[in-house]
Amino acid sequence: xxxxxxxxxxxxxxxxxxxxxxxxxxxxxxxxxxxxxxxxxxxxxxxxxxxxxxxxxxxxxxxxxxxxxxxxxxxxxxxxxxxxxxxxxxxxxxxxxxxxxxxxxxxxxxxxxxxxxxxxxxxxxxxxxxxxxxxxxxxxxxxxxxxxxxxxxxxxxxxxxxxxxxxxxxxxxxxxxxxxxxxxxxxxxxxxxxxxxxxxxxxxxxxxxxxxxxxxxxxxxxxxxxxxxxxxxxxxxxxxxxxxxxxxxxxxxxxxxxxxxxxxxxxxxxxxxxxxxxxxxxxxxxxxxxxxxxxxxxxxxxxxxxxxxxxxxxxxxx
Ligand code: HEC
Ligand code: HEC
Numbered sequence: 537x538x539x540x541x542x543x544x545x546x547x548x549x550x551x552x553x554x555x556x557x558x559x560x561x562x563x564x565x566x567x568x569x570x571x572x573x574x575x576x577x578x579x580x581x582x583x584x585x586x587x588x589x590x591x592x593x594x595x596x597x598x599x600x601x602x603x604x605x606x607x608x609x610x611x612x613x614x615x616x617x618x619x620x621x622x623x624x625x626x627x628x629x630x631x632x633x634x635x636x637x638x639x640x641x642x643x644x645x646x647x648x649x650x651x652x653x654x655x656x657x658x659x660x661x662x663x664x665x666x667x668x669x670x671x672x673x674x675x676x677x678x679x680x681x682x683x684x685x686x687x688x689x690x691x692x693x694x695x696x697x698x699x700x701x702x703x704x705x706x707x708x709x710x711x712x713x714x715x716x717x718x719x720x721x722x723x724x725x726x727x728x729x730x731x732x733x734x735x736x737x738x739x740x741x742x743x744x745x746x747x748x749x750x751x752x753x754x755x756x757x758x759x760x761x762x763x764x765x766x767x768x769x770x771x772x773x774x775x776x777x778x779x780x781x782x783x784x785x786x787x788x789x790x791x792x793x794x795x796x797x798x799x800x801x802x803x804x805x806x807x808x809x810x811x812x813x814x815x816x817x818x819x820x821x822x823x824x825x826x827x828x829x830x831x832x833x834x835x836x837x838x839x840x841x842x843x844x845x846x847x848x849x850x851x852x853x854x
Contacts, residue, residue: 595686606771612708622690624697625709662768757838760846807844
């Protein structure tokens with residue numbers, strides 16, 4: 537009789553049959569294990585990447601609404617208002633300069649969550665506000681994490697920046713007066729503006745040395761438009777199309793509500809007091825103690841009066 541083509545599949549020996557059976561089980565098991573570990577690992581990695589991407593997106597939106605007014609549109613800082621975060625210095629040297637031994641993630645996370653309490657040397661117009669609602673700020677912990685992911689997202693691009701001041705993609709870092717940089721100072725000339733010098737021009741420093749420099753005295757009262765920007769009010773308040781802060785009340789509504797907030801206070805007195813003594817009255821549903829208490833030491837009486845008039849004028853220009 538002719539053998540069928542699959543005759544070689546006939547296994548006669550029972551031992552061989554058992555061995556074959558065992559081999560099949562082992563192969564099947566190995567396949568399962570591979571599926572379980574290697575493929576699952578990849579799938580989880582893909583999911584983590586996806587989550588990371590979405591977190592960065594959420595962080596971008598939160599940054600736009602809360603941080604942009606002080607740290608600038610693309611995180612490159614605003615002179616005299618807040619330092620650059622989208623900066624080579626920030627990612628390579630900042631932790632060394634402040635003596636922080638943790639990770640960059642932790643540094644950003646804790647700074648955002650807790651803010652920076654007032655310091656002896658105040659170079660910026662405002663303090664960095666407290667953001668985590670653990671410390672009385674407006675953001676949840678997950679939102680703070682999204683923002684950290686968004687800021688970390690600038691690292692790669694920042695490392696491409698050049699130290700040369702004239703270069704197209706130069707580091708936008710502005711030196712901190714109280715934490716002298718060990719970055720290549722001397723080869724770079726930075727320009728910074730302090731609140732007092734913003735109107736009369738900028739202060740150029742080649743070596744921070746920790747001492748700073750005397751700011752030129754401002755010539756005459758600064759106009760309200762300049763003050764609102766320089767004091768970073770827009771970091772916390774919405775006003776017109778220019779400022780989008782959401783920490784404090786929307787100041788577009790101020791002309792309508794100012795006269796109704798405190799019994800016996802007319803609109804002007806109320807707004808004046810809100811700026812000079814923020815603790816005197818807390819607007820319902822907003823956190824107390826967040827609006828900085830020291831504006832009266834940073835603006836002259838005349839300047840504050842001008843700012844109050846401007847805020848109450850619905851036809852104000854920007
Ligand atoms: C009212 C203005 C203002 C707003 C709004 C603001 N910041 Fe700041 N931020 C500052 C100032 C000023 C500093 C520098 C503080 C100091 O003197 O050390 C700072 C510092 C920082 C630092 C540390 C920078 C460094 O080099 O050490 C980080 C990180 C930071 N801010 C992130 C944020 C994020 C994220 C947001 C939005 C949730 C935000 N900031 C909103 C003003 C602001
Ligand atoms: C760090 C955040 C922050 C900054 C910066 C800030 N504010 Fe405020 N402001 C608040 C918060 C929060 C409130 C509401 C709680 C309260 O009444 O203290 C408030 C309340 C006010 C009110 C009362 C508003 C109302 O509807 O009754 C006025 C007016 C005001 N701020 C003006 C200013 C001006 C002008 C500046 C800049 C010179 C400024 N703020 C800077 C956080 C801030």
